[in-house]
Amino acid sequence: MLEWRDLQGEKVKEFQASVPFESVEAVDPKAEEAQLVLRTRQGDQNALRELVNRHRVRLIRTAANVLRDPMEAEDVAQEAFLKAFRELHRLRDDRAFASFVYRICVRLCVDRLRVKRAEPAELEPRQEAQGGSIETRMLVEKVLNQLPPDLRLTLVLREMEQMSYEEVAETMGVPVGTVRSRLHTARERFRALWNIATREEESY
Amino acid sequence: MRRDCEWFRHLSAFDQQELSRQELTFLRNHAADCEECRRYSTDMRLLADVLQSAVIEHxxxxxxxxxxxxxxxxxRVLDKLNVWRPALLAALTTAAAVLTMLHVLTSQPVTPTLKPDDQPTAEAKVRIDLFEEAEPAPALEESDRG
Structure with a gap:
């Protein structure tokens, strides 16, 4: 005699048979991403394009906010994708491609910031108004330029990219406690530098 | 800076959700009492707003x-990605073949089977003669055994 449980089991089987395998897979974006990575490994250029298309906006936006230069941000994002594809064999979990390429991009940004700090500061202001006034944006840029790369990156990821402490920690490869203390220091320094910069602006 | 002010700034670095009810109460009470920390809090909020207003949407x-x-x-990044997998596959296949060969070779019987009418080889004959010529070992006496 069939029991209720058996009937339920039968119904589950019927349902599973009625749903095509592809549509079950498509529900999980990470599984879909893993498929794209696998196809890219096999040399599929369409899969590669799809991966780039999925992640380009986030990478370029973060790089632009860290570097304060949209054109340079595109260069860095491009370099990040190339490096990610070149080092695809290091990716243990194909589902984690997004964080893999994002971490590469952030590391490249920090490298550029370190080089920039060693070079004399660029004096020519970029006139691209978005969001706040040009003056505010220029002041922010000026103050951010005076922060060490690690503090600057922490501040941008948290305050501009609105990432959680855990996400910042994962991206930068440091413990959450370090993120918290860096953020505290970054805010203090930004505040002090901001006050000086605004006083200077007012005196002109 | 007073200890309370230091503690206030330390706690300000946390997300509100991460703080206990006691800590939140301390923040509120201290801000009400200390003008400097009140200004600090306002500056921090302004700082967040300033940074948000400077976000580049590129x-x-x-x-x-x-x-x-x-x-x-x-x-040629994809070519290189394509190359290492077949190469690895080939290397693994070769390794497996070599290991199988070694296993087959080492598992052959080392001692040959003897038939009743087999004659000993010349080397074996010499060994047998030497064995037979050798004096038998002296039997142990009771005193030798201690």
């Missing part, structure tokens, strides 16, 4: 994907 040029693809093709 999505990249239309040709970005094409450019990345072109770079990938030029630097």
């Amino acid at each position: 999505e990249g040029s239309q040709s970005f994907v094409d450019e990345v693809e072109e770079e990938v093709v030029q630097s």
